[in-house]
Amino acid sequence: MAFSERVTRLKSSLIREILAAAQRPEMMSFAGGLPAESMLPKTEWADMPRTLGQYGMSEGEPALREALAAEARALGVPCDASQVIIISGSQQTLDLAAKLYIDKGTEILMEGPTYLAALQIFQLFGAECLTVPLLAEGPDLIAMRERLEHHTPAFAYLIPTFQNPSAVRYSESARDAVAALLDEFGVTLIEDEPYRELTFDGGSARPIVSRLNKASWIYTGTVSKTLMPGLRVGYLIATPDLFPHLLKLKQSADLHTNRVGQWQALQWIGTDHYRQHLVGLRSFYRQRRDQFEAALQRHFNDLADWNEPQGGLFFWLTLKQPLDTRTLLDQALAQNVAFMPGEPFFSDPDANPGYIRLNFSHIDPARLDEGLQRLAAVVRSALAAKAA
Numbered sequence: 001m002a003f004s005e006r007v008t009r010l011k012s013s014l015i016r017e018i019l020a021a022a023q024r025p026e027m028m029s030f031a032g033g034l035p036a037e038s039m040l041p042k043t044e045w046a047d048m049p050r051t052l053g054q055y056g057m058s059e060g061e062p063a064l065r066e067a068l069a070a071e072a073r074a075l076g077v078p079c080d081a082s083q084v085i086i087i088s089g090s091q092q093t094l095d096l097a098a099k100l101y102i103d104k105g106t107e108i109l110m111e112g113p114t115y116l117a118a119l120q121i122f123q124l125f126g127a128e129c130l131t132v133p134l135l136a137e138g139p140d141l142i143a144m145r146e147r148l149e150h151h152t153p154a155f156a157y158l159i160p161t162f163q164n165p166s167a168v169r170y171s172e173s174a175r176d177a178v179a180a181l182l183d184e185f186g187v188t189l190i191e192d193e194p195y196r197e198l199t200f201d202g203g204s205a206r207p208i209v210s211r212l213n214k215a216s217w218i219y220t221g222t223v224s225k226t227l228m229p230g231l232r233v234g235y236l237i238a239t240p241d242l243f244p245h246l247l248k249l250k251q252s253a254d255l256h257t258n259r260v261g262q263w264q265a266l267q268w269i270g271t272d273h274y275r276q277h278l279v280g281l282r283s284f285y286r287q288r289r290d291q292f293e294a295a296l297q298r299h300f301n302d303l304a305d306w307n308e309p310q311g312g313l314f315f316w317l318t319l320k321q322p323l324d325t326r327t328l329l330d331q332a333l334a335q336n337v338a339f340m341p342g343e344p345f346f347s348d349p350d351a352n353p354g355y356i357r358l359n360f361s362h363i364d365p366a367r368l369d370e371g372l373q374r375l376a377a378v379v380r381s382a383l384a385a386k387a388a
């Protein structure tokens with residue numbers, strides 16, 4: 001069959017397969033980045049105007065664009081509503097950016113590790129991924145400068161606040177230094193922030209786009225982690241040089257984001273009840289994080305190291321003895337435990353064995369201990385088999 005040349009690069013997504021297995025009710029899943037079921041807010045639909053059944057504007061609903069621009073300005077992002085496009089989840093920003101920038105062989109700059117669905121879409125379009133290792137408080141700045149001195153990436157894709165998968169939050173000085181480097185080398189920044197609101201210590205993290213003086217940027221966010229991923233509502237804010245191109249690509253992709261979801265999002269964004277909901281969400285997930293860490297201490301203390309996440313939805317474990325964690329998957333699933341191997345979060349998976357990403361938000365606390373105990377047993381038996 002004659003498919004496009006790019007489809008030959010479409011990798012089967014491990015996460016899709018794992019998430020399919022994780023749907024089984026008996027499964028203890030640490031795999032996806034799912035909100036806790038009980039924290040999906042109760043929504044009202046009765047007042048939704050019938051006119052929303054009509055086609056809408058590609059840019060999105062004007063009132064929602066205004067509300068999101070106001071929220072972004074409050075974070076220090078210089079923008080107005082004319083720079084906002086409502087998109088079908090922030091995943092669509094990555095798709096639009098790939099179409100805007102990437103031909104076969106186009107170099108882009110990413111963190112190592114990075115969000116695996118971003119790797120997947122950028123590689124589908126043929127990107128060469130230059131990676132910068134992530135350290136505890138941000139990217140390795142020496143490596144970043146070195147990449148920028150020797151290459152001209154079309155853009156840098158970064159997740160500076162509670163990164164997926166590593167949970168790293170860039171420090172203030174790392175944010176300033178990254179902005180200065182991108183300005184110096186004139187590299188466009190795509191800053192992806194789905195986890196910004198899920199902060200447990202209230203620490204400051206002004207977006208990097210707000211620190212740029214010259215470079216172009218796209219800032220993207222979503223209601224998936226704070227309201228409902230099923231709404232499929234996210235947004236991007238872009239500098240005026242990029243905006244018209246992104247808008248045309250949005251139009252050609254799906255005309256506009258579903259208006260029903262946009263209306264629901266507008267019932268929340270910028271309101272007091274949304275702020276109250278976020279306060280509840282933070283303390284709920286902070287508690288889940290603490291319970292999870294206590295269980296990790298019980299079962300993984302001798303097997304792995306980790307940093308306590310100060311926000312977001314994940315623990316990122318570094319095994320004390322590296323092994324390809326993809327090889328653990330079948331055994332874990334057979335034990336009704338789903339997790340995300342770390343290798344697919346790297347552009348060069350085989351060179352980066354020995355990491356595991358564990359989601360702490362979704363698991364039923366009553367099954368947490370059992371799930372981690374079983375997973376630890378799988379790791380232990382693989383290590384024993386390796387040593388034998």
Ligand SMILES: Cc1ncc(COP(=O)(O)O)c(C=O)c1O
Binds near residue numbers: 033
């Ligand atoms: C870093 C990152 N970007 C984008 C997304 C996609 O989110 P959305 O549901 O808004 O498409 C996710 C979801 O897990 C994510 O972790």
